[in-house]
Amino acid sequence: MGAAALKQQFESMLGGHLDWQSRPMPELVPSGISGIELPRGCLTEIIGPASSGRTSLLVSILAAATAREEVCALVDAEDSFDPVSAAAAGVCLPRLLWVRCSHNAEHALKAADLLIQGGGFGLVAMDLGDTPPNAARRISLTSWFRLRRGVEHTPTVLLTVARQSNAKTCASLVLECAPERVVWSGTRGTSQLLRGMRVRAASTERSKTCSPVFTVVAI
């Protein structure tokens, strides 16, 4: 008896369509910004040029995760994380493990792999935001597959921040940040202040595409 006949027999006995081959949808966690949710057990990429709001989005995600009392890890390839602005954005610093890789993307990759293998983190973020595109592109697709496989079937959110997409098909979600408008107030030369920036985050995934807009405000 073939598999198709067996399946048909089971379905007739159970009285409905038996969907046993499709993968369950991953659990989504809030990012702290309405309209953006991140899948657990998947690799999410945040990409964009400098001053596009991607670090603000990362910090917002860290703040939301630490507020859920999850322990997070930030693998900082270029040593560019600012604890002062992160604390002001609501990140609970005692729940954050900061790995400073001193301008070495390869070390960052190894550290992220070790953290994922160790398990127990709610979020592991790898910041390649200031890594030169050539160095980031040198990370092989096999390494990204390894990271994706490591985080699969775990409740950990794996996140990378970079200038361009590096993980390609390994990423379940890509959020592309682009600045729309920088908000200044006052008069130039006398009372001008940097008030914030309006950012469009275009998210692309297999099932849907959306482009939420959020505004980052100056501290």
Place this chain on the structure above:
Amino acid sequence: MFACLHGSGNLTALGFEFSPVVEQTAPDTVTLDASGLDRLWGFPQDVAAAIARRASEIRMKVNIALAANPDSAICAARGFAGVSIIPQGDEAKFLGPLPLSWLAPSPELLETLERWGIRRFRDLAALPPLGIAERLGPEGLRLRELARGEAERKLVPLEPPLEFEDQIELEYPVELLEPLAFLLARLLNGLAARLATRALATDELRLRLQLENRATHERTLRLPVPSLDTKALLKLWQLDLAAHPPEAPIVRVWMGMNPVKPRAAQGGLFVPLAPEPVKLELTLARIQAIIGEDRVGSPELVDTHRPGAWGLTNLSQGAGVPSWGPAPRGQIRQSPNFALRVFRPPRAARVALASGQPGFIAADGIRGQVLELAGPWRTSGDWWTSNPWARDEWDIALSDGALYRIYCEPRGWFVEGSYD
């Protein structure tokens, strides 16, 4: 047979030289179970003479008393100088001349007995038990038993301090870490088994390596929570010794473990994610082996206004509990704050001023005309110390669309980071 030592000095150590069952009765009194010592030395007086001889050898002045029950021995040692041996059955007669104050009765009871004219052991021992029970209650009866030398009780033995240490003397020096790992595993397994038999774990391991050049290489491993996971501990030692290798071949390995109670934690279905502490320690050790020791930790803010001041705390410092506490509630903003990406070290910049304000900037990887700016924000501090700071900060938007924070200080212009 029981022996009591009364005097000054390390009486406990002296007691343990003669018996494994030693009671610390008082700071100046030690009682020990002397049963069986007669097989070694013969008569009780010979046992007492052996103890006295040993005490004089280590220059201790003690009163020694041997009796059939501990309380009689204690009273005799406290009441009579030198060596006292109380024959079994003659306790009341032997202790009779001692004053009642040696029994340490309550002040009210002592006053009552004083009023009755009872001042010595023999006076109390001669009283009828029924009359004492009616007039003085249970305490009076207990005092009468002590005075007659009839009180029977068991000693409360002093537990010798638990020490979990072991060492291996090597026949030939070990030069490589791999063969050393086998020795470490042997020590770890032995010590962990000893701890496990007492339902204990360890939170601190000490390793002392005697080197061929007569130097000593010492390392200490502190765990965030007590553990007995020998595989994880061995890996931690391997990573630690790879990071801090001894400078010469090893001829002797000594290891000690600090015994503590294991941590009992109740897991829960709805408890948020957290790494398992020992596993996290191992992961951190592996990462530190790759990127360096002082580059991993939890960031903490420093109580100062100096720009770029922060610290890294060791996640292992929480003694017995994970160092992360409950997250503060209600700090999520409706709109996310601008985050700053810091350039470490700050990039030196050449700035062309226009009307006293930055008009053009050129730094490593940054070049452009200043389109918008806000500032200067003048800050200074620590002028009362030898390391003062002062700077003027500007927020600028360049022609390439990027936002930067630059500052000017006496050493020149620098780009601190970019708003992102």
